[in-house]
Amino acid sequence: MPGLFLEKIEKRFGGVVAVRDVTLEVPHGRLVCFLGPSGCGKTTLLRMIAGLERPSRGRILLDGEDITDQPAHRRRFGMVFQSLALFPHLTVAENIAYSLRIRNVPAAERRRRSEELLELVRLPGYGGRGVSQLSGGQRQRVAIARALAIEPRLFLLDEPLSALDAKLREEMQLELRLLQQRLGITTILVTHDQREAMTMADWIVVMGTDNRVHQTGTPLEIYRRPADAFVAGFIGTSNLLPGRLGEDGRVTVGRVTLRVEALPAGALPGCAVTLSVRPEEIPVLPGETAGENHLPGRVTFVRDVGSSVEIHLDCGGMAIVSASTPKNRPALRQGDAATAVLPPAACVVLAA
Amino acid sequence: MIAERPQGALARLTLLYPAAVLLVFFVIPFGIMLAVSFFRREPGGFYLVEFSLANYGNLFTALFGRVLAFSLLISAFCALLCVAAGFPFTYLLTRMPRRRQVVWLVILVSVLSLSAVIVAFAWSIMLSQTAGVSNLFVRLGLLDRPQSWSPGFWALTCGMCYVAFPYTVLVLYPPLARLDPHLPEAARTLGASPLVTFFTVIVGSLRSAIVAALVMVFAFNLGTYLIPQILGKPQHWTLSVLITDEAIYRSNLPLAAAMAVFFMGVSLALVGMAMLGGRRRPGGAA
16 A cells, blocks of 8 residues: 555553544645644644654554554654754754765765755755854755755654744745645645645645544545534634524524535434534625525624625624625625525535 | 843942952952962961062972872863763753652752762772772672772772762753754654764754863862862872962962962863863854
């Protein structure tokens, strides 16, 4: 089986479970993202793959070979740490060529390779500098180049961009993703930033505070069809409405009954469900209008940040947020009567 | 954080306190010693207040040179041994759980509280022929008969290192505890075995801390006075012993003062050189 395969991985620290029963496949050449809030075990999972922690249970296989007990320094993986962990006593070139020096690669070859890598991360001519003379973004690039120096079998990134400011982070996300695609290197990225995950990943693994994997899928699958309320709330923003499933397959939310297109497998009439509707799927009409899936209410707040407009509504005690572009912006102000429309195709019914 | 510049009379008053402590406890005593080192000895009395360089001229004897060299060498040697043993020890200590670290540190600090007299006599008994560890080695079949290892150079080394070791650990502890734990981990993922990681990354990145520890322990060792007299033969006596001898038993305070001033000058010069050497870094980084 090519690629990385995790089989029933579990990690306990004393009595505390950090990672619970993870089975996962990372295909060759893909970028897979472990996404979750802090404390969900995503970093621990990555550290087990790197060999820095030993799983309490389960196996790790790479291209069919069991590497669970292989020490970190024999795995030939490249890892970028959250703190970057650049060696402060070495120059940029010495940092990048560290893994080659360990392997007794001749000095001329080391110099050639580190120049090549500096070219790759767009820092040509920086080899002789000290690490402390670099900016945050430059250090980031050096850490990436250092991890790539040995042509690793697996490229592991532990929140590598979290120390950068927002603008630089967005730039680096693109750059890193393009680099990964160009090199075709199998990569695992750990992040708590859903936007970063959706920008970079082929495949996202969503982990929750219960240290379990909640959903795996492509970014859009996860966004459009979240598996449960946690995923719906964590990936982007969503209106999560508690409701009850009726005999006719409709969902009653508050005082209104809504038509929906799809129901979760095994949902029984009468059971409690959560309705998830993305803000950008909800049009808002001025005034109180009646119709299918119409929720009349009142505008409580308008957040207009220029590029997008959010309208907050109070629909019979339920808070609903709608988002639209400035072009489609409904002419509504705080206090106006308005109606939110929940299109049946946009209503995702989740087990409560 | 940048300290605010003190303003107003009250603020200036608070600066007086450290200045006064420095003056009363360091500047004045040293000034007196410096002055006395230029005075002339009065045989049978104390000293006469008159300026002469004779004391410094009298320093340049073969005995003084030999004792000075020995003091510097044994202090440096013991500092090297202590740092060589203390660095890995402290590194492993900082990787322990917090609670266990505290236990070890308490034990180390309690060793510091032992007086040098107790330490020296304990070692002289341990290394003696009649009751020492050589008897144990005879029992284990490692030696033919018990041997006397004290007094001697190695006995002195043991005693000095014993006293300096906890001090070394306390000096090395803060920089090692602050070391980013991801540095050794990064080295591991880059293919370095734990041993290679230790020498290339941990020792490498803490070079200046190691030099600082060497200098501090060296300076600490220079003051050794009791241990050489108990664990060393007369040829192992340090300059501190010679100075005491001169000052108390021969009542030659001006010569003793001159010795002390000269000793301090040489030590300061050595310390300064070591600090300069330790500050240099690759890549021209500040």
